[in-house]
Amino acid sequence: MTEAKQYTCIGCPIGCPLHLEHDGNTIKEVSGYECDRGAKYAHQEFIDPRRSLSTTVAISGAMWPRLPIRTCKPIHKDQVLEAVRKIQALKLQAPVKMGQVLIRDFMGEKGIDVVACRTMKRADESS
Amino acid sequence: MLGRVEKKYGVVVVGGGPAGLGAALGARDYGEDKVLILDREPEAGGILLQCIHSGFGLHYFKEELTGPEYAQRFIEKVIDHDVDILPASYVSRIAADSDGIKKVRIINEKRGILTVEAQAVVLAMGCRERTRGAVRIPGTRPSGILTAGLAQKFVNLMGYLPGKKIAILGSGDIGLIMARRLSLEGCEVVGVFELMPYSNGLSRNVVQCLNDFNIPLHLSNTVAAIHGRDRVEKITVAPVGKDLKPDLARAWDVPCDTLLISIGLIPENELTQNLGISLDVATGGPRVSSTLETSMPGVFACGNVLHVHDLVDFVTNESLLAGRFAAELSRGVRRPGDNIQLLPGENVRYCVPHTLNPGHKHTVYLRCKAPMKPCKIRVGNLIEKKLRFVFPAEMIMLKLKPDLLDKFHGDSLRIDILPLAKEERND
Ligand SMILES: Cc1cc2nc3c(=O)[nH]c(=O)nc-3n(C[C@H](O)[C@H](O)[C@H](O)COP(=O)(O)OP(=O)(O)OC[C@H]3O[C@@H](n4cnc5c(N)ncnc54)[C@H](O)[C@@H]3O)c2cc1C
Ligand code: SF4
16 A cells, blocks of 8 residues: 655755655655755655754763763664663863764664763863 | 064954964965954963863864864964964954055953054954844843853853753754753753744754753743843743744743853854944845955955854864965955855855956855755856755755866856756756
8 A cells, every 4th residue: 555755855945745655664656845855855765764863971080061962873763762861971170172982883773883072171270 | 473563464353263273274365464464362272171962073174073172273283283263352343445455453351452564354253142122022021041052162261151951942952952951961951942932953962952951942932031130039931823923822831040042153243343344134244246255355254254154173174264365465466356246145144255357166065044844045047966864963064076167157047956857856
């Protein structure tokens, strides 16, 4: 049985409304896009939608009480909320360096690390 | 080195955001060895430090960075280049003496009041957000009403949440990004209300910040009243007609404890105005020449203080140039003044810079008034460029070749954005 899904392309500000028809896991047809990027995006969203995740974690002894962090690659869209909850459990201590890996192979996915987005010195070090 | 400050500089940069950092590097690259950056915050980086989402640097670094990463790359470069940075320093006044030397007065928590001298000053103070007062929302004055950018600072730097049940007025990117940010932190975002019939944010942000979290976007709606005695209890939302006035007969109430306001940015120009520099009403920033010099010789401007940018990469490009021209001036290079005015025409809200000069390449930034697709940009009758679309929220960058103005003899040049005629469309 053919079913349909609607997406909005994020490729550019036009935001084409995309219409994807599928039968189970098989894509039948994509329409509504004005350029190839739209078709590609609809495929990606249907097969394996992913989002980059950035948030903050508590850090003590630094200039600010929060450290910005992100996953180095996008994670499964459905796992975003669970991922944030896992990350929230982290409690860090300054100093931390930009790019420092805080969690390796996050959410059981090889090669997806949680990294620090900036350096935070200890508050008494940074003049 | 951090915290070092001397009495005299070639170039003093006010503001340590991406614009200030870029200007300092531009000045150093040109050969000015005495450059100082001043910022009122405890560290340089500007608004980027609180913009923890990714989406920065695609043009400049060819990779997608978060705000703090973009900032740190520049701060490290600036420190490597021996630029002095003095944080926690509020610039309260700039004055020029009779031989053009600028005196910059600084209020620093530890050092008190001090004055430094500069041959050239670059204004890079960024912008601030429009508040409730700018749109005069009726109702009570409880706590729980704040701008989206301030909420972003609270959440991302200081670690506290502004409330639990959040309504957002305005669908620009900052509002959308905060809708996602607060949802991730466990708040309930009850809706985003937008006056215009279209979102002012990128479709990417509408999809990833609202749709992903099932947050409704109410277009052509506004907040007509705020209720609550000590704390916000609810807001009244009303649809707007063509005249953008709320239709109170069709209004409804939305319970919430917090209202975030995200209705646009205004260049931060108190210092500029005190200097008597002439401003452009459309941008809210100073009028500048093709060397990004304001109406006061030796004072340059770049970044959001000049006009509000949506892409930090454009801020960087512009400010590298501003720094370079400031350094030229401080090293005694004098260029002939511009002789061509650049004027916004059909469907152009503004264009920067305001004047041009033949024989040089120019980068012109402009914004349209209303969305249009497809269309063309016309510069006088010199060149035409087709575009698939223009949106008010997307700044347009136009590069002009050095020989473009060689055969132009007028004293003003108009930029228009026009719809494509039917026969022009198919290619
Ligand atoms: C919430 C938000 C989200 C954004 N998201 C994106 C994005 O996803 N991608 C992207 O490319 N761009 C984004 N931008 C745009 C980009 O970040 C800005 O255009 C850029 O940061 C502007 O740089 P600036 O240096 O002009 O201003 P700012 O970064 O605001 O820096 C100005 C600095 O000047 C200092 N200052 C002001 N007045 C004084 C004074 N009197 N004395 C001393 N110091 C002073 C301030 O403290 C501040 O540090 C976003 C902007 C905002 C606000
Ligand atoms: S399909 Fe192409 S034109 Fe349409 S929104 Fe996506 S990128 Fe833009």
